[in-house]
Amino acid sequence: MANKQDGPGPQGLTNDDIGQDVRLELYRIQVKIRDAEKRANDLFFQNLIKGTSHLSLGQEAIAAGVAVAMEANDKSFCTYRGHAHTLARGVSVEKVLGELMLRDNGLMRGKGGSMHLTSVEHGVMGSYAIIGAHLPIACGSAWRAQYLGEKDVSVCFFGDGTTNIGAFHEALNFAVIWKLPVVFICENNLYMEYTPIGDVTAVEHPAADRASAYGLERILIDGNDADVVYRTAKAAMDKAREGGGPSLIECLTYRHSGHSRADPAKYRPPGELEKWLEKDPLKIYRKRLAEYGISESDIAGIEAESKRVVDEATEACKASPPAPHELLTTDVYADGGWAWRN
Amino acid sequence: MANKQDGPGPQGLTNDDIGQDVRLELYRIQVKIRDAEKRANDLFFQNLIKGTSHLSLGQEAIAAGVAVAMEANDKSFCTYRGHAHTLARGVSVEKVLGELMLRDNGLMRGKGGSMHLTSVEHGVMGSYAIIGAHLPIACGSAWRAQYLGEKDVSVCFFGDGTTNIGAFHEALNFAVIWKLPVVFICENNLYMEYTPIGDVTAVEHPAADRASAYGLERILIDGNDADVVYRTAKAAMDKAREGGGPSLIECLTYRHSGHSRADPAKYRPPGELEKWLEKDPLKIYRKRLAEYGISESDIAGIEAESKRVVDEATEACKASPPAPHELLTTDVYADGGWAWRN
Amino acid sequence: MAELTYRDAVARAITQEMERDERVVLLGEDVAKAGGVFKATVGLYERFGEKRVRDTPISEQAFMGAAMGAAMTGLRPIADIMFADFAAVCFDFFANEFPKLRYMTNGQLGCPLVIRTANGGGARFGAQHSQSIENWTMMIPGLKVVAPSSPVDVIGLMAAAIRDDNPVIFHEHKSLYATKGEVPDGEILDTLGTAKILRPGKDATIVALALMVPRALAAAETLAAEHGIDCEVIDVRSLVPLDTNTILNSVAKTGRLFTVEENPRLCGWGAEIASIVADEAFWDLDGPIVRITTPHIPLPAADHLEDLALPNPPRIVERIARTMNGSAR
Amino acid sequence: MAELTYRDAVARAITQEMERDERVVLLGEDVAKAGGVFKATVGLYERFGEKRVRDTPISEQAFMGAAMGAAMTGLRPIADIMFADFAAVCFDFFANEFPKLRYMTNGQLGCPLVIRTANGGGARFGAQHSQSIENWTMMIPGLKVVAPSSPVDVIGLMAAAIRDDNPVIFHEHKSLYATKGEVPDGEILDTLGTAKILRPGKDATIVALALMVPRALAAAETLAAEHGIDCEVIDVRSLVPLDTNTILNSVAKTGRLFTVEENPRLCGWGAEIASIVADEAFWDLDGPIVRITTPHIPLPAADHLEDLALPNPPRIVERIARTMNGSAR
């Protein structure tokens, strides 16, 4: 990996800073996310997913690029739009879909729901559904690493809209002054729920244009190119791991579907979606693989395997019962129960 | 006032963008604040001021410079360190000291206390003691002016430490996107309570270095020179009044005393206070007046008058009773009372 | 007279008041162009324009503060908290700013605004989007707190809230938005601080709020039909001011009090009412006061577990029947 | 055995636990170099160094969140809210993050931290620096809530709080910091969820917390001496978990319950206790349950008005004597 290059290109594998294994992994994860998210969408329309769900269709390159750049001990802090990041860290499709379907086989057996996916064994330290809160929480995890001399990096994902809430500002300043090993990834998909981010933000690039307010480098990247995301995230994580402090990375992207399951996204200007579908991360990456000489059959193999996994997971979820009633009152307190009195 | 000049200088009154009347007013207010604050300090040590109090000794030029730049209808939003701004808008020393002494003759008859000085008739729309809250509140007042087509400007004062709280960030972004007629004045006195601002802030100038994060101009000025403050504030207020939106002004200054009455300020490095006493705003301004040809006797007259006013106010406060007990339960609700039930 | 949803009642109430008073303005995340995430403000942006109906950034502190600053100086803002749970990110305004301004300034300033929240559970949104926070607001001196259970109450109480010179927290229940009710034509204006007896009864008083009102009513029918217990059901409607007269008079008649609360148990609104009755109507009581609440737990996302958590007619029936037939414990 | 102030007890407790457990860290505004604005953490920075005792910016959300993130992943943070009122600016962490994490993750993660607040009135600081917020925290499922009234309890309960695997809100009372009490030498460790009977009595039970404890005790002496009423005084100490046994047993004996609460009236902690007693001990009661609270108002700054607002021994005596001698109302 000596030959660093700025943009991806078909130089052939010998001259490739990323390498075939990583590249295949990047594709595999993107495909897995795409298929699982599409399935989630179908299941919702079959009325098998209750409550809400927030898909990352179109944003797969960010989840994949960052996750592949992470080491096993690194920690992810996600939002309600966290299926992608959870899957990217290696959590099974069944456990994610099971949670979306609020079944006993879900990651939290249905207690948390789609907005709170957590898998500590995979380093997924929770998904937080109140905008802003997890930025300081990620700082705390990074502080623990610094304090204990542990070498992991905490990574925090959030959207463009999140940059306008107070906790964003507090967390960024805090991370810098304590020089914490934390990487903030802003997925700028151009919208908060239904409101274009430009309508409510004083600067064009809600994260990158504010980096200087915390003495940070301005980092703005193409979030639909997994290689670019991977390289940028890797550099930021290396820096954090070596004691160089936090980074803030703004990834430009677009969500193909509405904000949540309930949103048909009618507020979009005509043509916008189509333009971004041209830049679909899977399309880009499939082409990339071919350019790097991966065979069509290898690519198709990845895709087929993903479909198989998602189908199997779906069946397993459908077969899973809901959690037993006793679960209602477990784990409120550390003793496992909910007793607030004697 | 055609001849604008950048710095103050002894060019003689004909060539003066500020003019003698304004300049005398600037001095008068600074002296009034200085004397009243010193008296507050004395009264505290005589045990006549209970609770807390936060003095602006050393920061008088900001209060005076901004207040003189304001028009009668303009609105001030202050913090617990708000005696100076309240006095600067024309509130009597008696009403301020009366409130500090929690007497019936105080601005709020002792109900609010020193941290909440309010005089709506003078445009002092409250003093707020929880860091950050009044920045959005000032935005709201400015929004009302914009909505109703009223021409007043809302001015919000706060300290350097306040720039690290979430509400600062939210308010600045909000003010810019709604293009509100609000002027944010950061009094950077180098400390939050006892902690140097540099220890807890990612940039050197906590307000000015963040202006760009809101698409605002970087404005950093000498807060101990009332002329500089006056000119800068006036320009910002003109801009706001004409629909040009908000400004953020960082004024460098220093508080001569501790954070609050309880603080001997032992955390200061040796020599720091002395250095700043050289830059005492009253010293600077007294010299300025002389340079502009104001006679020593006129200056002394202002000073004597101020002492007289403060002495008289002190006596009036000492003579004032506490408020009647009935006041305890008035004005909780708009009907004047406190009934929460029938 | 027309049938209207609770959701549409919100828009109708705001329309009524915006037409009446130019000072009334509405702001919040996605309330304008999108008509709100619960579609309760659909059409207002089109009707009143972007000057009066405004989308905000995700900056709850900024727009709560802006609402307050505008209210202090002459407007009548209505600000929207998308999910009641998010009141926590701007709670300083609820706890320390809105309600204390008038008192701290000795009456120089007031804060006439309305904060709407989408409150309560039942939508399988999980622990951070489903809470009943009426007690978070009831406990703060200086606030008024309203939580209607029907479309007509939404209109009348919203109108009263907007015209009130105090900060009013208006809890809409997200699981009631789709429910329907008859609503008269023309202007509707109700009175804050008035409870309503929705079902007269002689054996026991049930006090309920918002989503718990239809459930209490259903339980009362079953109790009458299957257990011969005739319950009086009171919709509190307004927690502050609290119509203690209606409650105390009812208990004087029935001798028994049950509260049905969606908030988790500890320090719920029912505790306050229970404590008032245990003091002022003690000698009227013929037996224990019993509170039926959501257990003191965060809410689960799973549908069957959430259904288990919130008080429902069978649980209400069971508890009341057991108490009325049995001993104190 | 030594005499110690409540203030010094805080530092002693934290010292004891920091020496015992490397994972214990302290953070907050001005807690390190300055030893806290109430001087309750003096000496800790010098003793444990800047790695473990850290000053923060005025960013309550940042450092509450940081405490949580650290707690989730292996540390035992103690975070300081300078004045309890400021809990409102970071209330999301109190209401939605700390207490729900374990539940939402089905037990995968926990949040073992302690939040210290300087709670309560009496210092003439006015409406935004004087509130008693114990009910703000008691009402949230998943938190534990402690409020000691004496130096020895500060140490024992703080130690228990730090060792507890749950988020514990530890309300120190700012008007008690200067009070003194005897404290044994050596390690002190108490148990959360245990109330203490500080004065046995047979005629009535008085339940009090924090600053109200010495006041209730003083009132009890007067009631005994001047009115012949023998009150049992219980220091609740821990609101969650709540030692209902001690309270219910006491009421079973005395037949009467009075609460003395500093929080403003509505939804105060006493309402919860009243509602429990009115349910489970109804047949033990010989008369109304009476709550003596701060009126439901913001607090005034003026000394004489603040003194009028908070419950004090004369008011407690008057109310209890009147109730015990008179009729229900």
Ligand SMILES: Cc1ncc(C[n+]2csc(CCOP(=O)(O)OP(=O)(O)O)c2C)c(N)n1
């Ligand atoms: C404090 C808070 N306010 C509002 C919401 C409602 N909400 C959920 S997602 C969302 C939009 C977030 O936008 P962005 O940060 O860009 O993330 P995206 O959904 O686009 O991934 C909003 C407003 C919330 N969850 N928390």
Ligand SMILES: Cc1ncc(C[n+]2csc(CCOP(=O)(O)OP(=O)(O)O)c2C)c(N)n1
């Ligand atoms: C939310 C909140 N946190 C903490 C405090 C306590 N506090 C009062 S003043 C102060 C320092 C403020 O510093 P700065 O903004 O620089 O203003 P200055 O006092 O120097 O004028 C602090 C921490 C508070 N009032 N509100």
Ligand SMILES: [Mg+2]
């Ligand atoms: Mg977005």
Ligand SMILES: [Mg+2]
């Ligand atoms: Mg300062």
